[in-house]
Amino acid sequence: MLKARPFLIEAITAVGLLLAPFILPHLGFAPNTVNRILVWGLFGIGFDILFGFTGLLSFGQSAFYGTGGFFAAYLLTRAGFPYVIPALLLGMVVAAVVGYLVGLIALRRTGIYFAMITVAIAEVFYFVEFNPLADWTGGENGLPGVPTPTLNLGFTTLNFDTGWSLYQFLAVCYFIGIVLALRIVRSPVGAIFRAIRENPLRATAIGHNIHGYKLAAFVIAAAYAGFAGGCLGVMQAFMPPDAFMFETSGQLIMQSAIGGIGTLFGPLLGAAVWLFLQDFLQAALGLGAAWKLVLGLVFVLLVCFLRRGIIGGIEDLYHYLTGKRTASEPEESSPQLVDEVKVHTPRVPARVVQMPHRQPEGGKGGPILQASGLTRRFGGLVANNNIDFTVEQGALHGIIGPNGAGKSTFFKMLTCELPPSSGKIVFEGRDITGMTVTNVCQLGLTKSYQVNQLFNRLTVRENVTVAALAALRGRFKLDLFRNMRKMPELNALVEQTLELVNLTGRVDTPVSDLAYGEKRRLEIGLALASSPRLLLLDEPLAGMSPRERVETVALLKSISAGRTMVVIDHDMDSLFELVSKVTVLQEGQVLVEGTPDEIKSNEKVQEAYLGGMRGVFE
Numbered sequence: 004m005l006k007a008r009p010f011l012i013e014a015i016t017a018v019g020l021l022l023a024p025f026i027l028p029h030l031g032f033a034p035n036t037v038n039r040i041l042v043w044g045l046f047g048i049g050f051d052i053l054f055g056f057t058g059l060l061s062f063g064q065s066a067f068y069g070t071g072g073f074f075a076a077y078l079l080t081r082a083g084f085p086y087v088i089p090a091l092l093l094g095m096v097v098a099a100v101v102g103y104l105v106g107l108i109a110l111r112r113t114g115i116y117f118a119m120i121t122v123a124i125a126e127v128f129y130f131v132e133f134n135p136l137a138d139w140t141g142g143e144n145g146l147p148g149v150p151t152p153t154l155n156l157g158f159t160t161l162n163f164d165t166g167w168s169l170y171q172f173l174a175v176c177y178f179i180g181i182v183l184a185l186r187i188v189r190s191p192v193g194a195i196f197r198a199i200r201e202n203p204l205r206a207t208a209i210g211h212n213i214h215g216y217k218l219a220a221f222v223i224a225a226a227y228a229g230f231a232g233g234c235l236g237v238m239q240a241f242m243p244p245d246a247f248m249f250e251t252s253g254q255l256i257m258q259s260a261i262g263g264i265g266t267l268f269g270p271l272l273g274a275a276v277w278l279f280l281q282d283f284l285q286a287a288l289g290l291g292a293a294w295k296l297v298l299g300l301v302f303v304l305l306v307c308f309l310r311r312g313i314i315g316g317i318e319d320l321y322h323y324l325t326g327k328r329t330a331s332e333p334e335e336s337s338p339q340l341v342d343e344v345k346v347h348t349p350r351v352p353a354r355v356v357q358m359p360h361r362q363p364e365g366g367k368g369g370p371i372l373q374a375s376g377l378t379r380r381f382g383g384l385v386a387n388n389n390i391d392f393t394v395e396q397g398a399l400h401g402i403i404g405p406n407g408a409g410k411s412t413f414f415k416m417l418t419c420e421l422p423p424s425s426g427k428i429v430f431e432g433r434d435i436t437g438m439t440v441t442n443v444c445q446l447g448l449t450k451s452y453q454v455n456q457l458f459n460r461l462t463v464r465e466n467v468t469v470a471a472l473a474a475l476r477g478r479f480k481l482d483l484f485r486n487m488r489k490m491p492e493l494n495a496l497v498e499q500t501l502e503l504v505n506l507t508g509r510v511d512t513p514v515s516d517l518a519y520g521e522k523r524r525l526e527i528g529l530a531l532a533s534s535p536r537l538l539l540l541d542e543p544l545a546g547m548s549p550r551e552r553v554e555t556v557a558l559l560k561s562i563s564a565g566r567t568m569v570v571i572d573h574d575m576d577s578l579f580e581l582v583s584k585v586t587v588l589q590e591g592q593v594l595v596e597g598t599p600d601e602i603k604s605n606e607k608v609q610e611a612y613l614g615g616m617r618g619v620f621e
């Protein structure tokens with residue numbers, strides 16, 4: 004939905020907001036209910052960016068809602084600050100600053116621990132509002148007397164005091180909020196948010212500082228919450244203490260789930276359903292407090308039958324009717340099964356495409372990588388033992404070894420995914436031992452994984468784009484409103500990569516719909532789009548059919564033109580065809596090094612592989 008033509012969604016939103024006062028009263032919505040929906044919708048935009056787009060489920064958004072709301076209300080009621088709109092903006096800024104500080108702590112953990120920290124922090128804020136800060140916040144009485152906004156146009160003053168006139172103010176705020184959010188999710192930062200949601204480890208490994216981006220999402224969500232909190236006080240002429248309650252965060256999450264997570268409009272729609280049901284069940288059917296029982300049932304039914312909420316359901320219906328499947332709805336069958344039954348796309352012979360490389364730091368020639376005395380222990384197990392290894396500029400180097408010989412562990416140390424127990428790694432003359440995987444990727448050393456590490460709910464193009472963004476923008480850049488369509492260098496790098504890995508015909512296909520061989524090529528494409536000067540490929544042929552192997556070897560040959568690569572693989576025939584030098588690992592140590600011919604005829608290697616049976620490589 005968010006990929007629709009530029010400005011189409013904005014235009015539809017504007018029309019919807021303009022028509023709402025004429026249509027909604029006929030559907031039983033009172034103006035006050037519509038205003039509350041807008042405040043919840045505004046609050047939910049930030050939450051959706053945090054959870055729906057970045058995958059960070061926070062149960063503590065009430066902390067920022069209350070902070071922004073009470074700060075603005077305090078200014079307007081107790082501090083004698085007369086300007087409502089600036090007060091709301093100041094409340095937003097304070098909430099964002101508090102969000103930054105809270106994010107620094109909460110984002111130190113991931114998953115359920117992150118969620119639990121946000122719950123704890125929200126509870127702390129609730130307590131602080133009631134006790135130490137009661138003189139400022141009014142404690143359990145809240146802050147009454149919050150004025151409504153006015154806008155002085157010089158020749159006249161607009162008063163947005165009640166009902167539909169306040170709606171005009173809130174509708175403009177919502178519209179600005181949604182336009183900014185749409186810009187953010189369509190920007191490079193938005194693409195990286197989605198990548199973090201899908202696979203944070205890979206997002207890190209292709210060169211993004213994901214902690215910085217998560218913190219940015221957290222601050223954005225806090226800012227939206229703070230502004231919405233201020234609007235709540237303005238709307239009710241009273242800032243209620245329950246803004247800080249955990250229930251507020253819970254209601255936001257449920258409303259977002261009902262409307263559709265990851266859609267930006269879901270929280271608005273969810274709030275409309277929630278508040279409509281509340282009014283209808285409580286007043287029209289006279290259910291009183293029991294209305295929540297019915298709401299609970301509605302919620303369970305919706306989540307069971309519309310797992311992506313109402314908007315997700317509408318999207319699915321649209322795709323069903325038009326015969327397309329959405330990238331955000333992976334099939335439920337096992338990926339392996341999908342791989343096996345998918346019809347492969349027509350194969351195109353690998354073409355040599357000139358890819359941009361990061362400029363080398365040193366001069367040409369000589370070793371690009373030197374590892375000395377690399378050792379890695381896992382408890383009592385020595386996976387790599389005192390390995391010395393050198394890769395020359397422009398070389399195509401292979402590594403073989405029986406299962407468990409320590410090949411993948413060695414690669415993980417070279418890319419700094421795993422710290423060595425001892426030893427040193429020098430890349431282009433720089434000691435990279437102990438650096439982060441992100442920094443090493445930014446220096447120009449990266450790898451493709453033995454087990455695919457893709458962004459599953461993103462399309463092929465989006466996957467490659469995320470990797471290319473790291474190459475072009477560095478570890479972290481807050482270009483929140485940049486239009487990716489206007490980045491010709493990005494589009495060129497993405498197109499070149501897609502062409503190189505023969506995926507140009509599958510650009511808009513979600514990863515979950517790709518055949519296994521295509522996924523393997525995309526895996527290589529992600530590493531390539533990082534524009535590495537040294538590319539490590541961990542078993543690129545693993546799990547492929549004989550035909551796919553032949554094609555992938557041809558592909559690797561074309562990739563290797565002008566590039567330095569180290570390839571691990573068990574398929575020795577293919578590997579020997581590809582590389583000019585081979586290192587054999589056995590039991591974590593270098594057994595022997597040499598040209599493919601030397602390795603084929605080496606007795607130690609024959610011994611290692613088939614207990615000395617001659618002719619194993621012939």
Ligand SMILES: Nc1ncnc2c1ncn2[C@@H]1O[C@H](COP(=O)(O)OP(=O)(O)OP(=O)(O)O)[C@@H](O)[C@H]1O
Nearest residue numbers: 381384385386404405406407408409410411412413
């Ligand atoms: N995180 C870990 N914790 C404990 N042991 C590990 C860990 N990672 C690897 N090992 C062990 O280290 C040894 C080397 O594993 P590694 O995966 O590097 O071998 P490999 O040569 O890549 O094997 P394969 O060809 O099967 O992929 C194995 O005995 C493995 O069980």
